[in-house]
Amino acid sequence: MTVVETGSSERVIGKHLLRREDPALLTGEAKYVDDIWEQGALYMALLRSPLAHAKIVSVDVSEAKKMPGVIDVMSGRDLQGEWAAPMPCAWPVTQDMKNPPHYPLATDIVHYVGDAVAVVLASNKVSAVDALAAIDVNYEALPAVVDLEDAASDRILVHPSLGTNKSFVWKVEPDNDKVHEAFASAAHVVKNRYVQQRLIPSALEPRGVIAIPHPYGGEYTLFSSTQIPHILKIMLSMTVGISEAKLRVIAPAVGGAFGSKLNVYAEEVLALTLARKLGQPIRWTEERSENSLATIHGRGQLQDIELAADEQGKITAVRVNIIADMGGYLQLLTPGVPLLGGFLYHGLYDVPAYSFSCTGVFTNKTPTDAYRGAGRPEATYAIERSMDALAKKVGVDPAEIRRRNFIAPEKFPYSSAPGLIFDSGNYLPTLEMALEKVGYEELRKEQERRRSGNSRKHLGVGISSYVEMCGLAPSKVLGSLRYSAGGWESATVRILPTSKVQVVTGTSPHGQGHETSWSMIVADRLGISPDDIEVLHSDTAIAPYGLDTYGSRSLAVGGSAIYLATERVLDKAKLIAAHRLEVSVEDLQYKDGSFSVAGSPGKAFALSSVAFEAFTAHDLPEGIEPNLEATVSWDPPNFTFPFGTHVAVVEVDEETGATELLRYVSVDDVGNQINPMIVEGQIEGGIAQGVAQALYEEAIYDEFGNLLDTTFLEYLLPSAAEFPSFELASTVTPSPTNPLGVKGVGEAGCIASPPAVINAVVDALSVFGIDHIDMPASPQKVWTAIMSSQGSGRKVE
């Protein structure tokens, strides 16, 4: 077990400390981008294509320019000379990956409904939006590619210049002969196709941006509702052609992101470019229906998965082929998303042979990119649905098939067939604990009672055991996967003259409570109150180095950097204390903010005194620089692998097809927990998003590429009434790969929950002989399946 060194007699790590972020958010004091007033800012509005695929014959902005309050109106062609580079894709997953040029405004062809074609600048928001209607665009409609298999067939090309819709084919095939042999000699084979519907991330705060030029100094400040101020700064510098040294990016309060603000968006590039062009501040706030069209979507995959197993149901091979929907263009990480799942289609099971292939295809739809879980919910769903299918084929309980296949605890660190090293794990206890907590045996009896009593409300129980990889990521591994950046994180810890502590982090929180948790890490190590520690972040002028917040990385990578920087500061403080006490460093011990000498109780020197000494620098040891400050950039040696088991209990009404989630039990192991209150909050939110994928949400496109559910009236974001309270528990298996022994928790909930719920729905419907329902399991889909089922001797009226 990783033991985190502490300088505190009462541990701070592990406490349910209330969040310091809350007061500003609870009172309306917090400022999101749209709350920031900027004198003289012009309001930007974008005209978006109503067609999924069309030639732009002409754009006439002359009438719009005459509208009251309008300052300027520009088409894509008007701005063609403004860009230094196309919009970035930072993850060219293969050497020959096809990536069409993508600029903030389309010039010749629009590639999805929502693709921007013109921009209005006006003195107020209403005038800007009013003027959009006066822009006259003449389109020549082209046939649209919507379906993924149709896209892969190249029947119609989204980007004719590429000659194909296939952006790339990416494979993990360590030993195909072994896979073939396993299937040839298998006692059981299960083969299924699963659909990962497209999802709209729907952070409650729409995106927003304010670009402010400082014309006489040549600098620019950009406020954006982003989770990646640091990456954004680099990318904007390259795409707009502004010196990175002249650009400051600030993410103020950010109202949720879930991956959807892990991008470089047309509006950010446009606002900065137009601020440069006009020498005036430019601001833009997204409307919800714009968010549905112009902010990235998640998921969108067709998954073919096969398991080979022996007589007892022990899996001998997993073979997967998926088609992944890229949408109309590649955004920042679009092609990399399926890769993050590509190593995990064997789940937490000990599988000797593995093969995975992903074809990324262009379609005339909104680009996809990372959405909470990014690749891992997809993989977990496919394997956990397959496990239930295998259990049925072998004739054992779904819990038993999992027990037979878990990687045994003594096998860690475990080398997986696709080539990862799982850091630590002990899977069986999470399953047994979850089954006990939910009362599995009793539920099975109740299910039987209902069935024999001819109840029309069918009980279903679904299990999902999962492992994920997070803590992104070891820079070397990212390099080998052709990702354009590293995976380290930076932290600075400085003890100020009055002994208050400043922590500067490169992580960029948007609801995760980093300020609270990071202060706890430092407080625990220094033995001081968290109230004496400030955490600064999300402003590139204050935190110059950082790789931001995504992929459940912030604690495992950023938190570790903070811990190590604290250690380094403490080491320096120790040198100064030893000098003043005239003892050797080895004789000093540190506890609760004070250095003392072992065996000499009177000899002590407070950290606060060291801080002031370091500041005055009147009497420092030879060769020691003034001030107490250390900066650490920590590059993790491996990913982390959280795991657990979730169990969903549903009731399906055969008369209406409606599914009600009755209970939801989760047992998660995310390693050591800094603040269990925040950990649970992350899991609860994740569970809800995954349940929403299973039962409610889907970005629905018609055959012409029109998105049919662009508002919350049609896109079914669930409310409190759709959920029960969740029943959470945890086990703790520390990660040996970082100094805090932590794993990461941001995505676990939504990775585990979709298959738990669908397994439960299918379990309930098994009485009708139904063995699968695609997500979302809407009442209509379930009812139709019941109506068209042959039943199992059961009458359906």
Added chain:
Amino acid sequence: MQITTVVNGKSFTKDVEPRTLLVHYVRDVLGLTGTNVGCDTSSCGACTILLNGESVKSCTVLAVQADGMELTTIEGMASDSALHPIQKAFHENHGLQCGYCTPGMIMATASFLKENPMPTEAEVREGLEGNLCRCTGYHNIVKSVLAAAEAMEGAVK
């Protein structure tokens, strides 16, 4: 058009366009940006405020309709730097993450608890159906509302 409103106890007389929504009046004219906008279809409830003591989604009301009325926004909830019991309950039960839905959620809770001072969990879930949250899975929001009800029991009666 000129309208007069009493907002968080202070009277304001302002000119507004007839088409101005109440939420834009509150945010853009009065500068009270604690009230958030999360959608354009009156679905999310982020803009919930109290109008003459009753919760409304301020994007469903025209500013001119509020002429002569009393408004309470999130900025009017805490007093003398002490959090309102509902705000305190959300803090103590980790009922918020990114905080964007929170002002609307708190205003909706204030109105809901006035109608139903001691609700059951199911009643809380139904009662807050018009307010969407993407972060918390509602688990701790429901806990917060129940805790607030408990804390305010004396005050409400």
